[in-house]
Amino acid sequence: MSSKKPSKVIEGQEETEALVLGEELRPARWEEYIGQEIIKENLQILLRAAKERGGLPEHILFYGPPGLGKTTLAHLISKETGRAMKITSGPAIEKVGDLASILTNLAAGDILFIDEIHRLNKSIEEVLYPAMESGTLDIIIGKGPSARTIQLELPPFTLLAATTRVASVSSPLRSRFSGGVFRLEFYSEEEIEKIVKRSAKILGLKTDGSAEREISKRSRFTPRTANYFLKRARDFAQVHKQDLDQETVGRALKLLGIDEVGLSPSDRRLLETIAHKFSGGPVGLGTLAAALSEEEATIEEFNEPYLIQMGLIERTPRGRSLTSHGYKHIGLSVPKNLQEKLL
Numbered sequence: 614m615s616s617k618k619p620s621k622v623i624e625g626q627e628e629t630e631a632l633v634l635g636e637e638l639r640p641a642r643w644e645e646y647i648g649q650e651i652i653k654e655n656l657q658i659l660l661r662a663a664k665e666r667g668g669l670p671e672h673i674l675f676y677g678p679p680g681l682g683k684t685t686l687a688h689l690i691s692k693e694t695g696r697a698m699k700i701t702s703g704p705a706i707e708k709v710g711d712l713a714s715i716l717t718n719l720a721a722g723d724i725l726f727i728d729e730i731h732r733l734n735k736s737i738e739e740v741l742y743p744a745m746e747s748g749t750l751d752i753i754i755g756k757g758p759s760a761r762t763i764q765l766e767l768p769p770f771t772l773l774a775a776t777t778r779v780a781s782v783s784s785p786l787r788s789r790f791s792g793g794v795f796r797l798e799f800y801s802e803e804e805i806e807k808i809v810k811r812s813a814k815i816l817g818l819k820t821d822g823s824a825e826r827e828i829s830k831r832s833r834f835t836p837r838t839a840n841y842f843l844k845r846a847r848d849f850a851q852v853h854k855q856d857l858d859q860e861t862v863g864r865a866l867k868l869l870g871i872d873e874v875g876l877s878p879s880d881r882r883l884l885e886t887i888a889h890k891f892s893g894g895p896v897g898l899g900t901l902a903a904a905l906s907e908e909e910a911t912i913e914e915f916n917e918p919y920l921i922q923m924g925l926i927e928r929t930p931r932g933r934s935l936t937s938h939g940y941k942h943i944g945l946s947v948p949k950n951l952q953e954k955l956l
Contacts (some may be wrong), residue, residue, distance in 0.1 A: 638812050638840055639685055645811070646689060648804040648836075649682065652795045656686070659792055660694060669722060670694065671792030672745055672772040674730070676779035678918045680837030681797040683775035687726045690773060698724040698773075703732030709740050713752060713765075716744055721768040730774040731781035738786050745772055745789045777914050799834035799922060808836050809843055813857075818847055823859035831866060831875035833919045838875075845869060874923060876942070879907070883916050884925060884943050887935045893948060894926075894934030901933060 640646040643653060656673075663670045670690065675683040691698035699719065706712050706727075719725060727733070733741070743749045750765040774790070776782055787794060800808070806829040813820050824846065832839035842862070849865035850857045870878040886904050887894050902909045917933075920926045925939035937947045 637815055639688060641689075641692060643689065643693065646682070646685065647807050647811070648800045649686075649797055652686070652797065655793060655795070656690065660690065664694070669769055670771045672790045673774070673792040674779075674782070674787065674790040674794045675773070675775045675797060676777070676782075676794070677797035678799070678835070679777055679914060680835040681799070682836060683797060684726075684728065686797075687724070687773045687775065690771075691724050691726075694724075696722055696724045696771070698726055700726045700728070702728040703730050706733060706737055709737055709752070712737050712740055713750055716750055716767055716770075717765065719768055719770045722770070723768070724771045724773055727772065727774045729776060730786075731776040731778045733786075735783070738783060742785065742789060799918075800836060801834070802829045805829040805832050805834065805836065805839050809839050812840050812843055816843070816847065818843075818857055820857045824857045824862045827859045827862040827866075831871055831873065833875045834922065835919075842866060842869075842871070874942070875919070879905075880916055880920060881943060883912065883920070884935060884939050887926065887933060888940065888943060888945055893940070893951075895929050895932035896934075897932040 643657060646653060659673075660670055673690075675686055677683065687698065687700075690696075697720065699715065701715060706715070715725065740751065743751055744767055748767045748769060750767055752763050752765065754761055754763060771792075772790075779787070779794070779796075806825045809825040809828050809832075810820075813825065824843075828839055828842045828846065832842060842865075846857060846862045846865040849855075849868065850861045853861075855861045872881070876884075883901070883905060886901065887896060890896075890904055891901075896904075898909050898912065902912055905912070917926070917928065920939075921928060923938070924936055925942055927934050927936055937951045940947045940951070
């Protein structure tokens with residue numbers, strides 16, 4: 614594919630992922646992107662077919678928990694196709710005029726990346742539909758009887774979007790992503806270890822292999838978290854004049870409050886709250902959020918996915934409940950009713 618380096622414009626938000634990972638750790642080629650093999654294969658076929666036809670890739674939606682590489686995939690598509698990419702986010706597009714300004718400033722063949730697209734206003738979504746389907750932008754000028762509609766022709770473009778809450782993306786909008794709707798899965802420990810080794814090499818760190826394994830065990834199966842832990846362990850080793858090994862990683866993460874399976878203080882507080890205040894559950898999300906003085910979205914998007922993946926809590930129609938593993942993890946005896954379930 615083209616080796617032309619695409620330009621990039623950040624619109625409406627800071628590129629927060631770059632602040633966490635550092636641009637130097639972001640994969641620049643498909644070969645450097647570890648994991649998500651099925652998605653990669655599908656995307657490579659889609660991009661190659663579009664190139665052979667002389668057309669543009671179709672619109673694509675990525676979804677899944679934070680930190681799994683949705684934004685990175687968008688950057689890879691931009692680099693592999695040699696297309697310029699403009700970046701914005703759902704909350705940044707407050708009015709129809711904001712979207713109109715972005716779309717009319719695209720050049721032919723550009724890629725528009727909208728992060729957290731589920732937070733788009735519904736009236737803005739309706740303007741986006743014809744832009745995605747037929748490349749036109751319908752703008753209403755004026756109000757009341759004197760109002761009139763102007764239709765603008767847009768240059769051909771590809772919309773890439775990402776969301777952590779695909780259920781909040783309306784069905785009409787999801788259906789217009791003709792290139793595919795792809796769910797990013799959690800990574801295996803082996804894949805995370807490879808990612809950490811690559812990052813360590815880029816950062817010029819000398820490790821004995823045990824550091825990567827320790828980080829991968831505690832990384833919540835998430836590359837962003839793994840790279841964050843690597844950088845904090847590097848800082849700890851540098852300040853204390855120690856080698857970056859398993860012991861140093863353990864001490865650095867203990868200082869951050871990260872336990873042996875990757876739970877943060879907020880994760881453990883959630884488990885303890887369900888156990889002590891709600892007798893192990895079930896407890897509704899709103900009630901739990903109020904008890905923790907935390908936002909519901911934070912619990913749903915940050916805490917729950919990993920706790921469920923680890924089998925520490927379960928989500929039922931009646932609310933969140935602690936599992937036998939959850940009780941054991943916080944050092945409590947398993948209630949009789951859960952012991953009977955296991956028999």
